[in-house]
Amino acid sequence: MNTFSEENYLKSIYRLSQLAGVKVSTSAIADALGNNPASVVDMIRKLSDKQLIEYDKKKGVKLTPQGQKDAIQIVRKHRLWEVFLLEKLAYRWDEIHDIAEELEHIKHPDLADRLEHFLNYPEYDPHGDPIPKANGKMAKPFSATLADGKIRTIYRVGAVRDTSSAFLQYLHKLGITIGTQIKLHEKIAFDQSLVISIDGADPVTVSQKFGENILTS
Amino acid sequence: MNTFSEENYLKSIYRLSQLAGVKVSTSAIADALGNNPASVVDMIRKLSDKQLIEYDKKKGVKLTPQGQKDAIQIVRKHRLWEVFLLEKLAYRWDEIHDIAEELEHIKHPDLADRLEHFLNYPEYDPHGDPIPKANGKMAKPFSATLADGKIRTIYRVGAVRDTSSAFLQYLHKLGITIGTQIKLHEKIAFDQSLVISIDGADPVTVSQKFGENILTS
DNA sequence: TTATAAAATTAGGTATACCTAATTTTATAA
DNA sequence: TTATAAAATTAGGTATACCTAATTTTATAA
Secondary structure, three states: OOOHHHHHHHHHHHHHHHOOOOOOOHHHHHHHHOOOHHHHHHHHHHHHHOOOEEEEOOOEEEEOHHHHHHHHHHHHHHHHHHHHHHHOOOOOOOOHHHHHHHHOOOOOOOHHHHHHHHOOOOOEOOOOOEOOOOOOOOOOOOOOEHHHOOOOEEEEEEEEOOOOHHHHHHHHHHOOOOOOEEEEEEEOOOOOOEEEEEOOOOOEEEOHHHHHOEEEO | OOOHHHHHHHHHHHHHHHOOOOOOOHHHHHHHHOOOHHHHHHHHHHHHHOOOEEEEOOOEEEEOHHHHHHHHHHHHHHHHHHHHHHHOOOOOOOOHHHHHHHHOOOOOOOHHHHHHHHOOOOOEOOOOOEOOOOOOOOOOOOOOEHHHOOOOEEEEEEEEOOOOHHHHHHHHHHOOOOOOEEEEEEEOOOOOOEEEEEOOOOOEEEOHHHHHOEEEO
16 A cells, blocks of 8 residues: 555656656656655655666656556546546536545545446546546547647547646636637747637637647547 | 644544543543554644643643634534445445545545535434534434433434444344334343344344443434 | 766755653552 | 552654755756
């Protein structure tokens, strides 16, 4: 059984591993968790001893099969609780992440399974991320971003990459949620800003960073 | 904000305070939590510094108004989660206590209020204990025990005092739950054992200790 | 190639919440 | 009243998960 802290490290390492082209380095983990790199070095040693990760100075941190399994179970609980908080307790899109950060650490053998059943086996969480099944399998996450899109094309919002409340509140303000149709009119050559229309409304301009955080399906 | 450990102490002190004739002493708290008395002395100092308890060598530990408030909020969360686990996730009577011990520590301002709304404002938890409202008020707990009962009288099970799985599984085996009718036939003079019939069935004998843990309404 | 900046690590420290063993205080019984 | 048992406390220790400051290693740029 892993501690609260170990679980948070595993989850961060898992997330960083999934980002293409990112080396899961000491400093990358420190940034992700808001901890000092010296603390990360301590924990890398601890998780290596527990055989949950492998560390190679050159390649960075990699989850072992067991570490991967443990990380996925935490992600599973996180995403199931997010569905619960949104659907059953009527929390807003931008509120659920932080509460799920606490709930995901509740350890009781079949709590996740019961919750999944109660929620009627959702495939995706409210941010569009696939929910791992009890066996660890999950649907493919959406990977194409709006920033990669072609102009004069309509896309459907499948998921969001950033789940910070700043981003989610901005989406709320723009009227964008999972399933919203977005037409990409133009990419500004200067800074890759995007001119889009949301559900057929008048065009608005958003940043490249914005577009990179909208995943299309 | 209190730590996980501080919350567990407050809850234990609250529970011990409610038992008539029990002095909330260092050793009583140590027993309740399964900790060493030396550790309890440390925590008594800490909670006193935080003005959550008052300690008098002679009289033992007493919650301050703020300590009482904090303790009741934990009890509120515990009991609401128990209702959720039983009603929504279909856990058994004897399983819910331990899971709620973890869930009660989730700190998010209005999670308890939302959960209470979702559960339709239950007054009592599955063990018959009253659920404190957001303002800390709650229905009077049941206090009369079956062991105090008069013979040839029918009682209704209102609550159980002990919530250990050993006791709850025994009740399950006997077919006793909240609302069950129990007729008290006889008290054995030798050891205060009780001869009872459960929902009109053939009489069975149970111990005095058993009777003291059944609260009647 | 070498200077410099960035990243990683080491050394030593902190607060939390426990512990054991020894000692002191308090309660109980002869 | 005094011996003894029980309870409470003190002293000193541990593991966890962090930290800062200093040092070493690695990467990057002139």
